[in-house]
Amino acid sequence: MPSTDRRLQPRRKPRQVRAELTRDRVLTAAAHVFAEHGYASGTTNRIAERARISIGSLYQYFPNKDAILAELLVRHIDRGTWTQAEQLDLSPGSLEATVRALVGDAIANHRDDPQLLRIMIEEAPVSQELLDTIARHERKRVDQVRDLLARHPDVHIQDLDPAAELIVFTVETNTHKLMAYPRTTPVETFENELVAMVTRYLRGDQ
Structure with a gap:
């Protein structure tokens, strides 16, 4: 609560x-x-x-x-907007580059200090302001992603609302885990695999 x-x-x-x-x-x-x-x-x-x-x-x-610490986390979340969303090329064949921009932006937002990110995840108390900030950020990012999916010619997903929510949750959750708890896998390898997975999903590859 x-x-x-x-x-x-x-x-x-x-x-x-x-x-x-x-x-x-x-x-x-x-x-x-x-x-x-x-x-x-x-x-x-x-x-x-x-x-x-x-x-x-x-x-x-x-x-x-x-x-x-609660204020630091609120500010961290508020800074995490997708700054490249309005500047992307949405021509046919550009879907992988679009997805890479999304994943790369999420990684960049969490690259500065893994130790502080880990502390915020593990120690920050849950306040109503924090929950409101998370909800506001998630809604904005989901709306951005849904808008791009609706306009991109390479996307073959019928129901865009759950697709956008799923993509944002997948990218954000995995990025937080990678950057807060670094492993031996290089960030570039993680980025490539996540981009490939999301791109295949949006193309409707079987």
């Missing part, structure tokens, strides 16, 4: 540029601290020190590190 615990809610929503910059410094510092020291040892004191502010100033914005 989503938490309505006020411990997860930021204490202060900045209204001035200076306050917003300070809040951003806290979040940036927290990302580095969690990645370097792990979540258990990533204390608010360490975060404040890294952000070069007093612990009292940090608590003006966040009540604890759970609230900071």
Whole structure:
């Protein structure tokens, strides 16, 4: 169940540029601290020190590190939009390139810091804001994919709504798993296999 615990809610929503910059410094510092020291040892004191502010100033914005991590995850999800969706070539024979753009964008959105991504997956408390952000992001990405499927001449799937949802879930879930828990398989190999699988599905290959 989503938490309505006020411990997860930021204490202060900045209204001035200076306050917003300070809040951003806290979040940036927290990302580095969690990645370097792990979540258990990533204390608010360490975060404040890294952000070069007093612990009292940090608590003006966040009540604890759970609230900071929850905000980091919300921001991570909000950044994950498919930026190439409006610039793709949808001519016949371009389906594999379209799928590769989708998979490549998902990988790029999670490539920066595998350790932090793993911490966000394992440790971030589930809040209503987080669930709302996930739902909003998923709906937007599914709508983008469905629109492309409807316009692409190489797609031979009859029911596009579940197809778009299935593709987004498959790409996002597998990408999260790969980037958060790196294995010996090169990222390029994973990308090629995922692209091939989704492309065959959309073409209706038997």
